[in-house]
Amino acid sequence: MSSNKITREELDHISKLARIELSDQEKTTFLPQLESILEYLDILNQVKTDNITPTYQVNDQKNVLRQDIVKESFSQKEALSTAPKTQDAYFVVPGTIKK
Amino acid sequence: MKITPIIGLEVHVELKTKSKMFCSCDAEHFHVDPNTHTCPTCLGLPGALPVPNKTACEWCIKLGLALGCTPNESSFFERKNYFYPDLAKGYQLTQYEKPFVINGKIKIGDQEIRINRAHMEEDTGKSVHIIKNNEELTLIDYNRCGVPLVEIVSEPDLTSAQMAKDYLLKIQQIIRYLGISDADIEKGSMRCEPTINLKIEDGDQTFYTPLAEIKNVASLTGVLNAVDYEINRQTEEFQKTKETKSKTNKTTRGWDAQKNQTFLQREKEGSSDYRYFPEPDIPHIEFTKAEIEAIRATISELPDEKIARYKTDFGLSDYDANLIAQDIQLAQVFEHVIEIFKNKEDIKLFVNLFNGEFRNEDINIDKIKPENCLKIVTAQNESLLSSTSAKIVFTESYRTGEDPIEIAKKQGLIQVSDSSQIEKIAKEVIDNNPKAVQDYLKNPNSVGFLVGQLMKASNGSANPQLAKEILEKLLK
Amino acid sequence: MDLKSLTIKQIQELLFSKKITATQIVNFYLNRISEIDPKIKAFITITDKVALKQAEILDAKIKKGESVGKLAGAVMAVKDIFLTKDIQTTSSSQVLNGYIPQYSSTIYQKLIDQDAIIIGKTNTDPFAFGGSTENSGYFTTKNPWNLSKVPGGSSGGSAAAVAADLCQFALGTDTGGSIRQPASMCGVSGLKTTYGLNSRFGITAMASSFDCPGVFAKNIEDLALVTQITAGLDEKDATTVDLSVPDYSKLLESVDLKGLKIGLPKEYFSDPINPEVKEKVMTAAKEFEKRGAILVDISLPSTNLGIAVYYVLVPSEISANMARYDGIRFGQNTTDNKDITSYYMNTRGKYMEAEVKRRIIIGTYALSSGYYDAYYTKASKVRTLIKKEFTEALKNVDIILAPVSPTTAWDIGAKSNDPLQMYLSDAFTVCVNVAGIPSVALPCAFDSQKLPIDFQLIGNFFEESKILSVAHQYQQFTSFHKEEPKL
Numbered sequence A: 001m002s003s004n005k006i007t008r009e010e011l012d013h014i015s016k017l018a019r020i021e022l023s024d025q026e027k028t029t030f031l032p033q034l035e036s037i038l039e040y041l042d043i044l045n046q047v048k049t050d051n052i053t054p055t056y057q058v059n060d061q062k063n064v065l066r067q068d069i070v071k072e073s074f075s076q077k078e079a080l081s082t083a084p085k086t087q088d089a090y091f092v093v094p095g096t097i098k099k
Numbered sequence B: 001m002k003i004t005p006i007i008g009l010e011v012h013v014e015l016k017t018k019s020k021m022f023c024s025c026d027a028e029h030f031h032v033d034p035n036t037h038t039c040p041t042c043l044g045l046p047g048a049l050p051v052p053n054k055t056a057c058e059w060c061i062k063l064g065l066a067l068g069c070t071p072n073e074s075s076f077f078e079r080k081n082y083f084y085p086d087l088a089k090g091y092q093l094t095q096y097e098k099p100f101v102i103n104g105k106i107k108i109g110d111q112e113i114r115i116n117r118a119h120m121e122e123d124t125g126k127s128v129h130i131i132k133n134n135e136e137l138t139l140i141d142y143n144r145c146g147v148p149l150v151e152i153v154s155e156p157d158l159t160s161a162q163m164a165k166d167y168l169l170k171i172q173q174i175i176r177y178l179g180i181s182d183a184d185i186e187k188g189s190m191r192c193e194p195t196i197n198l199k200i201e202d203g204d205q206t207f208y209t210p211l212a213e214i215k216n217v218a219s220l221t222g223v224l225n226a227v228d229y230e231i232n233r234q235t236e237e238f239q240k241t242k243e244t245k246s247k248t249n250k251t252t253r254g255w256d257a258q259k260n261q262t263f264l265q266r267e268k269e270g271s272s273d274y275r276y277f278p279e280p281d282i283p284h285i286e287f288t289k290a291e292i293e294a295i296r297a298t299i300s301e302l303p304d305e306k307i308a309r310y311k312t313d314f315g316l317s318d319y320d321a322n323l324i325a326q327d328i329q330l331a332q333v334f335e336h337v338i339e340i341f342k343n344k345e346d347i348k349l350f351v352n353l354f355n356g357e358f359r360n361e362d363i364n365i366d367k368i369k370p371e372n373c374l375k376i377v378t379a380q381n382e383s384l385l386s387s388t389s390a391k392i393v394f395t396e397s398y399r400t401g402e403d404p405i406e407i408a409k410k411q412g413l414i415q416v417s418d419s420s421q422i423e424k425i426a427k428e429v430i431d432n433n434p435k436a437v438q439d440y441l442k443n444p445n446s447v448g449f450l451v452g453q454l455m456k457a458s459n460g461s462a463n464p465q466l467a468k469e470i471l472e473k474l475l476k
Numbered sequence C: 001m002d003l004k005s006l007t008i009k010q011i012q013e014l015l016f017s018k019k020i021t022a023t024q025i026v027n028f029y030l031n032r033i034s035e036i037d038p039k040i041k042a043f044i045t046i047t048d049k050v051a052l053k054q055a056e057i058l059d060a061k062i063k064k065g066e067s068v069g070k071l072a073g074a075v076m077a078v079k080d081i082f083l084t085k086d087i088q089t090t091s092s093s094q095v096l097n098g099y100i101p102q103y104s105s106t107i108y109q110k111l112i113d114q115d116a117i118i119i120g121k122t123n124t125d126p127f128a129f130g131g132s133t134e135n136s137g138y139f140t141t142k143n144p145w146n147l148s149k150v151p152g153g154s155s156g157g158s159a160a161a162v163a164a165d166l167c168q169f170a171l172g173t174d175t176g177g178s179i180r181q182p183a184s185m186c187g188v189s190g191l192k193t194t195y196g197l198n199s200r201f202g203i204t205a206m207a208s209s210f211d212c213p214g215v216f217a218k219n220i221e222d223l224a225l226v227t228q229i230t231a232g233l234d235e236k237d238a239t240t241v242d243l244s245v246p247d248y249s250k251l252l253e254s255v256d257l258k259g260l261k262i263g264l265p266k267e268y269f270s271d272p273i274n275p276e277v278k279e280k281v282m283t284a285a286k287e288f289e290k291r292g293a294i295l296v297d298i299s300l301p302s303t304n305l306g307i308a309v310y311y312v313l314v315p316s317e318i319s320a321n322m323a324r325y326d327g328i329r330f331g332q333n334t335t336d337n338k339d340i341t342s343y344y345m346n347t348r349g350k351y352m353e354a355e356v357k358r359r360i361i362i363g364t365y366a367l368s369s370g371y372y373d374a375y376y377t378k379a380s381k382v383r384t385l386i387k388k389e390f391t392e393a394l395k396n397v398d399i400i401l402a403p404v405s406p407t408t409a410w411d412i413g414a415k416s417n418d419p420l421q422m423y424l425s426d427a428f429t430v431c432v433n434v435a436g437i438p439s440v441a442l443p444c445a446f447d448s449q450k451l452p453i454d455f456q457l458i459g460n461f462f463e464e465s466k467i468l469s470v471a472h473q474y475q476q477f478t479s480f481h482k483e484e485p486k487l
């Protein structure tokens, strides 16, 4: 966290990881914004947290488990009803096999 | 130059719970119409949340305990982030930092293989690839999405393809004993990803070749061949490039079963960054010591224990005991039958029948009749059936359900132990085979030929022991 | 009949004494919406047909003398991130333009089951990412008190709808202040419940360990009535807590103001607070003192870390929660992509609004290899500190009183090019979310521009009945909550 410089290459890498296409215009806008946000986050570095356990959930619930019972699912029609594209009762995407 | 393969295995096992891991959809996905077992949670719809399946968690721990693992005091799920259309939520729920169980080991022969962990996660959907109007499309069925998986990660303690195969068989055997999965590699309910590199010692120098993880190995032979292929490939590669293992040069390779070779799938590990973090939607899970012990108590006899018991209690050979215990269903049939047996000797006789050609039958516990089995063994004891005939009768009576003695009578397999009858035939055999008689008189060890002739003349029904004795008596 | 000032209880009296029908109630609100909402733009979807159908069924039940639900006749507006079966749910993002879900959120369903009537779906920042509704992929909602000002956010549409009397109560969510801050800017009452009291199932997720659904209403009495229905265990949300929900309405008088120790955290009365807001909130505190409460100066020293913790953890969770928006099973998609990777990138790049992208990028960055410990782990540890400071403070005082927002509503557009400035305006609300405790916002003043100001009462885990009781009593000796904007 010491360096807040986020490079254009880094932004490209992150946008690829997040699967979000950014236009050049967006990159130009985002870079200084991200930098000032990251710079602000540096405030956390000043806090001593050596013996502190991290909090991932606030209300200390434990062991919330379901019994292994089958309940009704969507009908095929319901499941597919929101899909932009279907084929033979499947959801459809561009081919995923690499050539 | 000394080359030692270093092999670790990641094994994914699909649990056969009734419902999925994080929702109440039916977990069955074989021969089911596409997208009929789905709900907001397993379709990754907006706003849907996961609630873990208790039975699946318990089975994961049960498997871990059977593999000699220690449970973690507190476990939690994490999100493993990556994009792929069969992964509805865009992240897989898995366990990374705190798996349910860690640090186990199993024995393959004399070798101990350490198990790093067994953790709980969820399966992805299934993809079908088609071409429509010249366009390549992938069709997705989410029925399998969210089915519980346990991932068992070994330490890199395996040193050959054969050992990798043996390890897999052992894991499969244990899982089937626990009854928590079909663990069928061909059907995909057990999947295996070996990671391989080589330790190469050349003089006083030691090198380690880059790691390669192999995907899509869909059979046991595949594992054997893929690992062997990879050992050879890495050996050749090292001789060419001298490249050694680094933090960034692990590759992912696919297995092409048709061409019988691995091929490069993904160049560098650095390109995948899963951004694991604790799943906020599911509270942490802590099983108490008592709960763990209750799970342990549900573990029935494991293969090694069963083999040991067969050897001590029934006096079976190591070979026979292993052959029966190999498959839990077979062992159950065996134990079902011998329940009505009274002594070790009878059991041993039965094992000879059971471990013979009978193994080619489709063996079913509902079909086998223990009283018939006992009748055959008793008939053998009373010399009514020869061991050869007993095998024939056993298979036939299993197939038809008919009384074995009736079958033996019909097929003329009841052994003749009446001395006078055998003596009559023996005399004929002696008369018809003067040359063999001459041979016998010179060399008594050649009696076998005459016994054979006698057996033939009796249509196999004579008691061979008795036949031999009578022949020897007559020729004295 | 002019129904706009009536509370749920008052409207139900008219309904049950057959002085009015449910259909008349619905028509009253539909007329009011068609007259006023074009100026305010609180709604993305007006569910007139559904509402009239619900009213018809309810009227039939009343006519036949059948039993009706506890919220019969109460007209609600629903933030458009709550999934409503067969009714478009956009989350105010183009990603979900035209999305008609095949299932409903738990809370919405619970309210419908009690015969509450849905009048429409309200505008928000996309997926609730923002504090002004300006990030909405559709339009910006206007503040009913001054149409050139923002209504706050993200639940700005719901707050504005209640303030403009376009409904009787509204659903919102509070991840970093998204109920309390717009409540303050629009001068209505709003409750951020304890994390785990209200089910999150069926609400598009922002940050799973922070999100708290809750209610806006004209007064605390109505808040109590509706929260009674929404609260409680949901077997579909593993983070909801199994407790018997107290009878909030009956407990409204339960807390004795005499001797009540009210903590005033000094960090909430200093920079960046506007002096006018500070003065008015202090005046509210003094009102309690007059009635026997004891004001105690306290300190919550980690308050200044709240925004930083929030803007590490929330985007991190967002980056994963937003991964499912890929246009495969639902939502808008793109065609003619050369491969699956460009399909994902183009689809998500095309329809996600700038703030959605920005937060996903920040979160992806914070979780990526090499940065995880410095950001995610570090922020999670500081989260422990902030939570502990609250629970420690609440051992010494009964309740904490603080301003909600450092300022009153700002001009539309004033902060939209500076995301960090926008984030910093949550300074007084985020820590409560970081800790997971409940807080109720309620009106206590107007500034010199006649813009409303709320203060908040913060309690310990599951102390909703306590904070509601104190808030309710405040509304018995003040009338800020009864003021109405001129429209």
Ligand SMILES: [Mg+2]
Pocket (backbone or CB within 6 Å): B094, B121, B151
């Ligand atoms: Mg895995």
Ligand SMILES: [Zn+2]
Pocket (backbone or CB within 6 Å): B020, B023, B024, B025, B037, B038, B039, B040, B041, B042, B043, B146
């Ligand atoms: Zn499901």
